Amino acid sequence: MRARRLPFSAWHLLLMPVALIFAVPLVQMILTSVMPDKDINSFPPKFIPTRFTLAGYRGFFGEPHAWRWILNTVVVATVSVVSHLVLCSLAGYGFARLKFRGRNFGFFAVVGTIMIPTQLLMIPTYVLFSKLHLVNTLGAAIVPWLTSAFGIFLMRQFFLTLPHELEEAGRLDGCSPFGVFWRIVLPLAKPALATLAIFTLLNSWNDLVWPLVAINDPQNFTLQVGLTTFQGMHRTDWSSLMAGNVVATMPLIIGFVAAQRQFVATMTLSGLKG
Amino acid sequence: MDHLAPPMSRRADLVSDEHVRQAAKRRRRRISDLTGWGFIGVPTLVVVGLSLFPAAWAFYISLHKWNLLTPAKPIGMRNYQRIGDDPDALSAVWNTVFFTAVFVPVSIILGILLAVALNQKIRFSGFYRTAIFVPFVASAAATGILAGFVFEPNYGVANDVLRRLHLHTMKFLESPTQAMIVLVIIALWGQIGFTVVVYLAALQDIPKETIEAAIVDGANRRQVFRHVTLPELAPVTVFTAVWQTITALQLFDLVYTTTRGGPMSATETIVYYVYKVAFQESRFGYGAALSYLLFAVTMLVTLFMIWYSRRAKVEAF
Numbered sequence: 399m400r401a402r403r404l405p406f407s408a409w410h411l412l413l414m415p416v417a418l419i420f421a422v423p424l425v426q427m428i429l430t431s432v433m434p435d436k437d438i439n440s441f442p443p444k445f446i447p448t449r450f451t452l453a454g455y456r457g458f459f460g461e462p463h464a465w466r467w468i469l470n471t472v473v474v475a476t477v478s479v480v481s482h483l484v485l486c487s488l489a490g491y492g493f494a495r496l497k498f499r500g501r502n503f504g505f506f507a508v509v510g511t512i513m514i515p516t517q518l519l520m521i522p523t524y525v526l527f528s529k530l531h532l533v534n535t536l537g538a539a540i541v542p543w544l545t546s547a548f549g550i551f552l553m554r555q556f557f558l559t560l561p562h563e564l565e566e567a568g569r570l571d572g573c574s575p576f577g578v579f580w581r582i583v584l585p586l587a588k589p590a591l592a593t594l595a596i597f598t599l600l601n602s603w604n605d606l607v608w609p610l611v612a613i614n615d616p617q618n619f620t621l622q623v624g625l626t627t628f629q630g631m632h633r634t635d636w637s638s639l640m641a642g643n644v645v646a647t648m649p650l651i652i653g654f655v656a657a658q659r660q661f662v663a664t665m666t667l668s669g670l671k672g
Numbered sequence: 673m674d675h676l677a678p679p680m681s682r683r684a685d686l687v688s689d690e691h692v693r694q695a696a697k698r699r700r701r702r703i704s705d706l707t708g709w710g711f712i713g714v715p716t717l718v719v720v721g722l723s724l725f726p727a728a729w730a731f732y733i734s735l736h737k738w739n740l741l742t743p744a745k746p747i748g749m750r751n752y753q754r755i756g757d758d759p760d761a762l763s764a765v766w767n768t769v770f771f772t773a774v775f776v777p778v779s780i781i782l783g784i785l786l787a788v789a790l791n792q793k794i795r796f797s798g799f800y801r802t803a804i805f806v807p808f809v810a811s812a813a814a815t816g817i818l819a820g821f822v823f824e825p826n827y828g829v830a831n832d833v834l835r836r837l838h839l840h841t842m843k844f845l846e847s848p849t850q851a852m853i854v855l856v857i858i859a860l861w862g863q864i865g866f867t868v869v870v871y872l873a874a875l876q877d878i879p880k881e882t883i884e885a886a887i888v889d890g891a892n893r894r895q896v897f898r899h900v901t902l903p904e905l906a907p908v909t910v911f912t913a914v915w916q917t918i919t920a921l922q923l924f925d926l927v928y929t930t931t932r933g934g935p936m937s938a939t940e941t942i943v944y945y946v947y948k949v950a951f952q953e954s955r956f957g958y959g960a961a962l963s964y965l966l967f968a969v970t971m972l973v974t975l976f977m978i979w980y981s982r983r984a985k986v987e988a989f
Contacts, residue, residue, distance in 0.1 A: 407794040414796075416786065417803035420861065424806065426829060427818050442835070443827045489715035498708025499701075504716045511723040515970055517922055517943050518963045521733060521950050522726035525740065542722055545715045575707050604811035606925045607943070611951045622813040626929055629817055636821055643814040650809040655802060662805065665869040 424651070431455065431640035438636050457638030458628065458645065463616045467624035468645065470536055471603060474620055478543035478602035479595050485545035486594060487587060490553025491579050495565070505554075511547045516608070524611060538612035539620055543602045549594050552667070556590035557583065589663075596657075596664040603650060621646045734960035744957070751961035761962060763937055764945040765969070767852060771941065772920035772973075774856045779916050780909060782860065783867030788897075790868065791875045808865030816929025819858040820845065845931050848938035855939055858926055863919065867912055874908040875901070910981040914974050921970050942966045 426445060430438060431454045433447035458464055492498075493505045523542065524533065532538045560583065568578040584591075606622045613619060619627065625642050632638055654661045734751050738744035755761045790801055807815065823830050823844040831841040844854045878901065886900050924943040927933060933940035933948070940948075943966065950959025 407792065409789045409792050409794055410796070412785070413789050413794075413800045417800045420807055421803040422829075423818055423822055423861070424810070426822070430821065439827065441827060443829060443832050445829075485715040485718065489712045492708055492711030496704065496708040496711060498705045500705075501708060501712075504712055507724065508716055508719050511719055511727075513971070513974075514723050514727050515918070515922060515963075515967055517924075517946060518730055518967045519723060519726045520946070521956055521960045521963060522729040523722065524951075525733070525956070526726060526729075528740070544722075545718050547719050547723070550715060550719065576710075579711075600809060604809075604813070606811065606813045606928065607947065610928075611947065622811050625817065626813050629820075629929065639817055640821065643817055647810040647814045650811075651806055654806060654809045658802065658805070661809070662869055665805075665808065665866055666873040 427640050427643050427647075430636055431644045433637055435637060451637075454637030454641035457632070457635055458641040460638075461624070461628055463619065463624065464628075464642075464645075466617055467619050467621045470539070470618060471621040473536060474539045474543070474609075475599055475602045477540050479598045481544045482546065482549050482594055482598040483591055486549035486553045487584065487591065488579075489545070489550045490555075491557050491583060493550070494554045494557035495583075496575065508547045508550055512551065516542075520608065520611060523608075527612060533612055534615045534618060535613075536618045539605070539609040539618075542608060543598065543605075546598075549598065552594060552597075553587070553590060556587060560586060592660050593664045593667050596661055599653075600650065600664075730960045730963060733957055734964055736957040737955075738957045739954040740956060741954075747957070751958045752964075754958065755961065755965060760937065760940070761945060761965075764940050764942045765965075767937075767939060768921055768923065768941045768943075768969075771852055771856060771859075771923055772917055774853070775859055775920045776913055776916045778856070779860055779864055779867050780912055782864055783871050783912065784905065784909075786864065786868045787871030787875055788901075790872060804868055805865040807862050810862065812862060812925030813929050815858060815862045816926045819854075819861075819926070820930050823854055846935055848935045851931055851935060851939045855923075855926055855930065858930070859920070859923070862926075863916070867916065870908060870912055871905065874905055878904045906981075906984075910977060914977050917973050917977070918970055921966065921973070942969075 429445065429447055432450050432452065433444070434449050434451045434453065437444040437447050437449075489508070493501060493508075519542075527533045527538050527541070532541065564582050564586070565578050568582045569575075573581065604622060605620070606626065609620045609623045610626070613623060616624070616627070625646050628642055629639055733744070735746060735748060736744035737747050737751075786804060790797055790804070810818075822828050825831055825841065825843050825846055828844075830844060834841050842850060845851050882904075883896055883900055886896050891899065922943050923941045924947065927939050927941055927944045928947075931939045933944050942962065946959050946962045946966070949955050949962060
């Protein structure tokens with residue numbers, strides 16, 4: 399005998415619990431950040447706060463450098479994104495469209511580095527930066543994110559798909575190669591640029607290991623490094639820790655929910671083309 | 673120069689004409705070279721200067737005993753020989769390989785399952801998607817701190833759920849036998865969104881005609897999945913496997929924010945060990961050798977997967 403049909407698709411039986419497992423910890427993170435300690439330490443643990451309090455946020459921002467960490471991360475992410483957009487699209491266009499000596503050599507040098515794991519570069523880069531007096535400055539967190547082989551590759555692949563005719567028309571109208579690039583090609587590249595921007599934002603905002611080794615001065619910590627340091631000092635101050643977590647993750651989570659389509663396109667592309 | 677002078681003026685014209693053309697060509701070429709390098713020069717220099725050059729330097733450092741303060745002492749390959757006799761290094765390799773061997777297959781199977789589920793036209797699928805994707809954008813540092821709270825043995829939610837189900841509570845991250853598995857679960861929570869997104873895109877790329885043709889031929893849903901969908905997903909699977917393997921072999925952030933390698937070094941991964949050796953114990957030469965070991969393991973695993981997929985006739989790369 400056939401089983402009686404469910405009034406809803408059987409897929410819900412899989413997706414509903416899974417979605418809850420993914421969503422509940424984040425909801426709990428937010429709820430705990432506004433929870434009084436009494437609730438957190440009660441047994442069994444409370445999920446919904448009995449009273450709303452900002453004590454957790456006062457705890458996190460009581461850390462003298464907390465605002466600096468936010469500012470530092472915003473600076474690192476902004477510079478990284480802008481620099482990525484400029485340098486990767488310039489190089490991507492050069493490799494895709496311009497003819498000049500050394501192009502193939504340069505392209506292979508760039509693409510070859512995609513295979514090198516960043517962990518291999520930590521030690522020599524640290525030594526190099528300490529010789530350049532970059533260690534312990536915010537610059538140490540920024541410089542490795544100025545451009546990337548992956549970003550250059552991504553932009554080149556995109557420019558290769560554009561039809562030649564527009565650029566030729568621009569050149570006949572007397573545009574210089576840079577004029578063609580700036581006025582004709584870049585406006586067409588907005589989807590690829592958005593992808594690159596999100597990719598860079600995610601990586602530079604969330605990076606932990608490199609700023610952790612390169613920066614020891616609490617003034618110049620990024621938010622992720624500050625958060626782990628704060629964790630080291632407040633092992634069980636969960637409301638403050640969760641408040642810090644909210645501060646460190648919410649900007650990207652809100653961005654994700656607001657521009658989900660763009661984010662997903664980025665994840666797909668960085669997957670399929672990586 | 674006199675003996676080179678052409679006997680006839682007409683030929684002289686031709687030659688100088690040719691000369692001018694050559695010069696113009698050279699100039700145009702110089703201009704296009706300059707333009708080209710104007711576009712790619714700075715970015716290429718930055719990439720090469722921040723990866724190829726340090727990678728070579730890392731090898732040079734790995735041939736030395738060096739704490740950055742006193743002069744480096746050349747010791748040949750001894751740092752590499754030492755790895756085999758270093759129980760901590762071997763256990764780090766073992767822990768990393770264990771994590772990778774569990775994480776990668778599970779993330780692929782779960783990724784396919786969830787992608788197929790999210791690809792159905794059912795209600796709330798927007799909510800399901802968002803819920804499963806969102807943890808991917810949360811930093812590993814924040815994820816680790818949150819996991820520390822969820823898996824706290826006394827008042828964490830995980831044990832609370834077990835208690836309500838009348839099951840044994842567990843020590844999770846504080847148990848040397850469970851910690852690594854818990855880390856796999858945390859990593860899956862944070863990373864599965866990526867796998868799902870990639871598989872969803874691949875599923876949507878499968879031409880509808882292929883599936884319809886199979887159904888017309890009398891295939892049921894399971895057969896369609898087994899003989900049409902899965903083979904179409906094979907190239908993406910090779911890619912995802914390689915990508916997730918590389919990510920898994922480089923595990924650090926989660927370890928740093930949850931266990932710091934403990935309890936009893938049970939979760940010390942290669943990258944965590946490199947971090948400890950180089951940046952806490954100032955043994956930069958040995959750290960560089962260890963990071964080359966990581967590079968070698970990554971390369972070997974990647975090449976093996978590509979070789980295997982080529983042999984199985986899957987076109988992924």
